[in-house]
Amino acid sequence: MEAPLTTASRRRHTWAPPPDASEIVKRVHAMLHPRNIVVVGATDKPGNYAERIWNNLIRYGYEGGLYPINARRETIWGVTCYKDFSSLPDAPDHVLVLVPARFAVQVIRDAAAAGARSATIVTSGFDELQDADSQRLAAELQQAVRETGLAVTGPNCLGNLSAGERLFTNIDDRIVTMEPGPVAIAGQSGAIVMAIRQTLEDRGVGIGYMVTTGNEAGLETPDLIAYYAADPQVRVIVVYLEGVRDTRSFRDACKAARAAGKPVIALKLGASEGGRAAAMAHTGALAGSIETFDAISTREGVIRARNMDELIETTECFVHASLPRGDRLAAVTLSGGKRGLLIDAFHSAGLNFAPLGQAASAKLANMLGPGSIVGNPLDAGFAAVVDPSVYLQSIKLMIDDPDTDIVIIDAELPKAPHELRERNLRIVNEIAGRAAKPVIYISAMSIGFTEFTKGLRRQLAHLTVMQGMDRAVTAIKSLINYASLPKEVPDVVSSSKAPARALLEKTLKAAQGAALDEVASKKLLKAYGIPISKEAIAQSAAEAIKIAKSIGFPVVAKVVSPDILHKSDIGGVVLDINSPAEVKKAYEAIMARVKKLKGKPRLEGILIAQQVKADLELVVGASLDAEMGPVVLFGTGGIDIELMKDVALSGAPLDEAEARALIARTKAGVKIAGYRGKGPLHEASVVKALVGLSNLIADAGSRIASIDVNPFLINARTGVAVDALIVLNNAAAQKSAEDAATH
Incomplete structure (x- = not known):
């Protein structure tokens, strides 16, 4: 009646973490390579999760011990059923929890006490629900996981795959090719992760691991990334992220x-509502979570796919294509129309086809004959009709050309046997295997893979086969960008000085309300090395005139109030003041406007400031993203900032090299470097401002929500901050954000 289910004597996966591996890596390894699996909550009710998982473990030949537990049964599924952990023939190792949520916490504690090292909690009914009992159970489960030290995935997950162990603790009843492959997948959504696995497998891409993390009461997606990074059999990491809980x-x-x-290819859910609500300054409003995620994670080599189709193509690209030496593209097509599509598609992504080398051009001209297009991309269509061998010769010539880094072939795999096309594919595959560059087939549109296509695809190990022109172009650009990254990124730490940090602590300790006023904000910015315009605060018209005379005309007058965040919106800014009489008039006009405002905002005076002649208005700022932490923003500023949206983001803190790279990513950076005959502007002041701001937001930890310097004025000789707003991350700031969102 009962099959012999004993601890495995051999494993197809030979790697084990070295002694100096991190505890996380060791714990994940224990989960994915267990000695045995215990199914707690075994029941033969038709179609239930426990039975489906058990059937998958049997179907794919898991070689470790398999033990069901149900105190009410002596046998189930044709094998012995055990009452509890103490009655098992071996100590439990990996435990599958399928009991109702109210019993799951005790199962975890009992499993750990019996010697288990890991668990997968398939059961739902925890913090994915909003009722008090579910939230309480979630907190108790997290505490149990922490106290026991078990490596736990879930709750509310759909199980895992470890191909080398023939382990499939998953409910999916679609056929799995149980062969260790180069891709490892992790993510919170079981349905999405399983769909990714199925689609990649249909494309001939092998999956070594698949882990669904669910609510992540224990192991989180970064823990799986760390393990996949350590396992030498994994080459590409694919993740689905609903959120980043621990940025570090x-x-x-x-x-x-x-x-x-190993590239990390991520499908990430959208911008954080909490992050947007907390942003009262321009910087925070423009630095949505997705943009911040890109800015920070790209630093570490993460490639974000915009949708699942793009994720599949990008994964295909990184699995089969070697990293190119550069971005010199070459392509062969059989259609003049497709040639045009290739040129347009790559040009839109900022990529262009390189001129062919002199030797390659001469050979092509001789081979194709008069009247043919001897260019790149190469249209070999007419010549191939006359002589079919020309097509294959053209591809070989492109691959052999030392002046190309990536060779693209416009074609798709056949759906049925086709002697000539199959022969050509195998020849190109052989040539590509010897080439020191990627060879990529692109189908302009998506086509279905038949069983014949799938079988043929598996024979072409050295070719990348992609579908959809735009998705392929995006993936190839990601490949080029990834290849250009240095392997390691050193941690950039704050370079701020002790006096600046001391003033920060003093200012934040004394701060009341949602934001610092302009004077307090600028004082702090100046301490962090950001150039500030000449200015002083006046309590009367006479004092304003005296300050203006000492600074020199023209000057600017601005209201100073911690309750008025955007001064120009209420007429609180007057420009181009050129005489004492105009100073008096501006002072009195601003005071009158403030007195008419509802809520009686606190008024600390009128700021009289130097009016700087600017060749360019910039915005520099920083924000605390709800998921990714501190981020710095730079771009075109002034009143049209939201309209222009010429901004770029980077993680904080920055060093000078990263600040210059940030500037170079914008149109403003082009103007600073000198544009259309105009000389360069004072970039050094912008670099200083960006480094200082990045240090300030990093030093503040979670206490500052955003810093907005708009405009930062720059000319050929200098650059100065003429307006500043620092929004605090406290209860008052949150209330102000909520009030703003409702009006």
Whole structure:
């Protein structure tokens, strides 16, 4: 009646973590390579999760011990059923929890006490629900996981795959090719992760691991990234992220993957509502969560796919294509129309086809004959009709040309046997295997893979086969960008001085309300090295005139109030003041406007400031993203900032080299470098401002929500901050954000 289910005597996966591996890596390894699996909550009710998982373990030949537990049964599924952990023939190792939520916490504690090292909690009914009982159970489960030290995935997950162990603790009843492959997948959504696995497998891409993390009461996605980075059999890491809970662990895991040369391809959910609500300054409003995620994670070699189709193509690209030496593209097509599509598609992504080398051009001209297009991309269509061998010769010539880094072939795999096309594919595959560059087939549109296509695809190990022109172009650009990254990114730490940090602590301790006023904000910015315009605050019109005379005309007058965040919106800014009489008039006009405002905002005076002649208005700022932590923003500023949206983001803190790279990513950076005959502007002041701001937001930890310097004025000789707003991350700031969102 009962099959012999004993501890495995052999494993198809031979790697084991070295003694100096991190505890996380060791714990994940124990979960994915268990000695036995215990199914707690075994029941033969038709179609239930426990039975489906058990059937998958049997179907794919898991070689470790398999033990069901149900105190009410002596046999189930044709094998002995055990009452509890103490009655098992072996100590439990990996435990599958399928009991109702109210019993799951005790199962975890009992499993750990019996010697288990890991668990997967398939059961739902925890913090994915909003009722008090479910939230309480979630907190109790997290505490149990922490106290026991078990490596736990879930709750509310759909199980895992470890191909080398023939382990499939998953409910999916679609056929799995149980062969260790180069891709490892992790993510919170079981349905999405399983769909990714199925689609990649249909494309001939092998999956070594698949882990669904669910609510992540124990192991989180970064823990899986860290493990995949350490396992030498994994080459590409694919993740689905609903959110980043621990920025540091996520970035550290991605850095480990990058150091190992393994791209992390991520499908990430949208911008954080909490992050947007907390942003009262322009910087925060423009730095949505997705943009911040890109800015920070790209530093660590993460490639974000915009949708699942793009994720599949990008994964295909990184699995089969070697990293190119550069971005010199070459292509062969059989259609003049497709040639045009290739040129347009790559041009839109900022990529262009390189001129062919002189030797290659001469050979092509001789081979194709008069009247043919001897260019790149190469249209070999007419010549191939006359002589079919020309097509294959053209491809070989492109691959052999030392002046090309990537060779693209416009074609798709056949759906049925086709002697000539199959022969050509195998020849190109052989040539590509000897080439020191990627060879990529692109189908302009998506086509279905038949069983014949799938079988043929598996024979072409050295070719990348991609579908959809735009998705392929995006993936190839990601490949080029990833190849240009250094393997390791050193941690950039704040370079601020002790007096600046002391003033920060003093200012934040004394601060009341949602934001610092302009004077307090600028004082703090100046301490961090950001150039500030000449200015002083006046309590009367006479004092304003005196300050203006000492600064020199023209000047600007601005209201100073911690309750008025955007001064120009209420007429609180007057420009181009050129005489004492105009100073008096501006002072009195601003005071009158403030007195008419509802809520009686606190008024600390009128700021009289130097009016700087600017060749360019910039915005520099920083924000605390709800998921990714501190981020710095730079771009075109002034009143049209939201309209222009010429901004770029980077993680904080920055060093000078990263600040210059940030500037170069914008149109403003082009103007600073000198544009259309105009000389360069004072970039050094902008670099100083960006480094200072990045240090300030990093030093503040979670206490500053955003810093907005708009405009930062720059000319050929200098650059200065003429307006500043620092929004605090406290209860008052949150209330102000909520009030703003409702009006």
